[in-house]
Amino acid sequence: MAQSWSFLDVCESDFRPLVVIELAKSAKAETVEWFTKRIVDKKAKGGAQLLVKPLLTEKEGENIYLVGASHLRLLLGAETVGLVKKCSDNSMRTFTYSSRKTFKDFADDNHDFLTMAECQYIIKHELENLRAKDEKMIPGYPQAKLYPGKSIVRRLLTSGILVQIFPLHDREELKKLCHSWYGRVKVGYQPLDDVRCYFGETIALYFAFLEYFTFALIPMAVIGIPYYVFAWEDYDKYVMFATFNLLWSTVILEVWKRVCATMTYRWGTLLMKRQFEEPRPGFHGVLGIHPVTGREEPVYSSIKRQLRIYLVSLPFVCLCLYFSLYVMMIYFDLEEWALDYHEENDSNLSSLMLFVPSIIYAVVIEVMNRIYRYAAELLTSWENHRLESSYQNHLILKVLVFNFLNCFASLFYIAFVLFDMHLLRQSLATLLITSQILNQLAESLLPYWLQKRYNKRMKKRLCSPKIDKDLSLVEQVNLEKEMGTYCGTFDDYLELFLQFGYVSLFSCVYPLAAVFAVLNNITEIYSDALKMCNIYKRPFAEPTANIGVWQVIFVSFYSYILKEVSENLFKLFDLSATLKFSRYFVLFNALG
Template sequence: MESAESFSPLVVLELVSDTQEGAITWLLQRIRDKQRDGGAELLVEQLGPGVEDQEKQNPNLFLIGASLQRLLSGAEDLGLFKQFNDGSMRSFTCANKHNFKDFQGDGDGFLSMAECQYIIKHELDTLRAKDETHIPGYTQAKLYPGKSIIRRLLSKGIMVQMFPLHEKEELKRLSFSWFKKVKLSHQPLDDIRHYFGEGQALYFGFLEYFTFALIPMALIGVPYYLFDWEDYDKYVVFAVFNLIWCTVILELWKRCSATLAYHWGTLSRKKAFEEPRPGFHGVLGFNPVTGREEPLYPNAKRQLRIYCVSVPFVLLCLYLSLYVMMIYFQMEGWALSVHDEDPTFWTGILLFIPSIIYAVVIEIMNLIYRYAAEFLTEWENHRLESSYQNHLVLKVLVFNFFNCFASLFYIAFAMQDMALLRQSLATLLITSQILNQFMEAFLPYWLQRRRNKKMIRKVKKTTLEDRALPLEEQVRLEADMSTYLGTFDDYLELFLLFGYVSLFSCVYPLAAVLVVLNNITEVYSDAFKMCRVFKRPFSDPAANIGVWQLAFEAMSVIAVVTNCALIGMSPQVKSYFPESEMQLILWTVAIEHSLLALKFILAFLIPDVPKPIQIELAKLEFESLEALKKKVNSYFVFTFQFFHIS
């Protein structure tokens, strides 16, 4: 048996405390077996007892690591891109490992800890059953050749969790440069990527980019707000600027994201073949692509669930949201009538109460709907994780968009009350930001502190990085931390803020200022949570922000239509068409179509990838083709010589 000191523990695997001994022995053996025998060829040891309440501790925590050679071969299998001696980014191979820039000596330190943990996770996820019919000791946990063992353990509740360990010194350095000191500078994106992976770094990169992109809007909005407070009609210039702004920033972000992804080695990395989701179920059959046994589920049955259950449910939720909105307008009308009868300071305050209540109700409805959407999407039984995410994002975005913006559209285009629109937008924006900051920053930290209070007192420790902790206590402390659920909610919040700014900020110019302030606090609160509250997430080698790019672009298209409609409603524009309202509508629609055409032309003319990076990618593709030609020619020459000699 390997000693716990003979390797650096990278990943922790926790089974339930009453796991059958036979299942533990079998799992550990499969993890240690050689790859040629169907194992993961990793190093694993059981964690020793901690200092507190040993009889109450879960004994089934296991530390997993790997030899350097195993990690390097795993990096080659995954096609990780690293910097070559000529400065280009190339797929790593063990055969030419010494030609990579940072590979020195035996390669120790060549791979970051996040990359090593990602490799181990991949090897564990692809650990498959051979001829086992079930997990030892659990006859109900069926197995078949090719079934992922880790996925089956998770779905049957035998495995509690699997998470990567923090590296205390590196975390301490990152925390200091990231959120422990207030500074007017860029975030350490390379360090974030090195520690948490590309997916997290791209989120924080987009958050930073979005914040800087809002500064021109904020600088124009402040004087516009101060000197045009009561004149709600003079918003044409600001609306035109809005149209240009929301188009240009998204196109420039694509270039910025491509540059980051290229330097991090994920831009040209080929996407791995997707395996079935852990929760996917069906009748056992053969996959025609892989030839392996796996569950099969009829697509027609899935489509029936989507269109006969999920879509009606979403429509019902939209109807309920509309019903709540009408109640809000009734409350608004009541408050306005009270104020008109006896205008005092307190009745002036009363005017804001309906909007505040409505903003709180919106957040509650969004939260409840989110859980319902997750349940429905899981019930639809999507085979691939990407398909599951796309359907979940679509459900959540449709409802959140309608729930957050329907009242504003009604006020703007049905009531045409710009004063009420400004008041409602300001109240919704401020209230939602206060609630989000409470839910995302204060509440998780407070709950986590309460959960770990006893252990923290025992080890006289307030954070992981303040001073050295015994390994056993560090692992148990991290195991009890909250699990990071990904960037979904973070991107959703940015999407809604982008909507508030791009759709209606011409009526309330301070919207951009409020969003800038929110984003600044968001950077620090999110950074704090990543480093101090949540378990370390596994690296996600992303090349872009994925489906959220499409979501933001769809919002920008809606913003063009909305701002054109607001411009057409302004008294300045109406004055040019005093006798023909139909002519005004036709001109507005024509300009809106022209701007949309201009938007798509700009998207076409501005390349998503900067020219220098396009050249580097073309060079790599050319070299790969030349290398392939040489291999083919060598094969034919060898074959010809062989038959000629024969």
């Protein structure tokens, strides 16, 4: 029925599918008709004024719809979301439809003026801003309450009526991007502008930061190799390496700010105004008037939220930290047992046994980090934060504190309590290498293997006689809707955060840490690129001016920890090295 009103503005041959909407198979017909009608209705009637086409498949009962928009509608949407584009005089300005002729490469028949990622972002924005008017509930579902101003898409999602919304891949553009990005082994920069055009600024900035951090590690790796070979027991030279480490850690983060600003200015997101943040889909409360917006929406007492944070979340985090320290003490008992076993037997097997406790501990750390991450997400959702940014900040804080203690507590204990350089070097090497191997297996190889198996099964099932001229599109949608959902850059930045800690805090003890980090990051670039293009659904582009809260975390968190570690590092070295290092450190503090 939706097809009868879906092409009021353009003919069917001009329809370009950009976004897929999958409704539950059990969704009632009146609900589907009401929702699709709201999508295609004029803006004056409270609709999104988009185009909708049902996808015809072999399976009965599937409610899958393709969403597109006319060229005019996308241009007006670009003005609504505040996209910044380059003008003919090479300046960057917010796009307006009335002054469209002044923008570079604009023409009425040039449908490539907006990238596909920007078009999909505009459609996502318009769908999320479909709001209830006089409706009190979702038609056909009395339990799914609505009120004026409530986002219809968010209510459908929380009610289980709407299964998912995702943007479609452009198969031709994806093939070109795959070839230039990871299709051939090369030494050089990534095609970040192409990545940005296809996946958006958030994904492109992550890969830009990963690339920048990898190149920044090369000086540390180059210096670290001769230090490891020729200054194995010369702690005096290690202090000089620690001084260089301190300067390096500060400089690369400051330089990144300028690199990031240069890129985002060129992409037009540095000047882009932030949209007013809407309540997150999981936020709930008593219906009332928000004191800031003046709109009718759920209201939840901040006092109740604070009580949940300080009386439940904080004790839970402290309990997890205590458990992490308890596991660490078990690890030291295993280390003592392995050392005693080696002294008694003194064989090749006993030498290998010295590494077993560290390997087991590294695996346990990874398992604990993932279990805690799941618990932290549940706990942060239960705290009922109104805004997505507030939710993310509380989640990041919980995860960072636990991960940092879980990964680095044993190293700090060995360095500043046991004063055992040999054990510190051995533990650091084992933890770093084991964690990198496990992350590569869990994040890239395993998902890729599972997705390849699914793709083979799906292609065999779709080899039946063709029922529609658009079977290629049907096959594409069926393949993509079953792909995993990309959960954002949180885990990727967290991995870099911990890696930066290993290198900046302890590479003066184990100079090869930067070498292993470089090797890991090179494979990470290729595996993450493969993952984005072939394993996960295409994520919606999200304009951003920087790497967000992670910029603050890298700069403030590690700058404080690094100074504290550096001031106490002399405990591992002799007095002469301490005096030299103290002069370096005083000079560094005086400079900034």
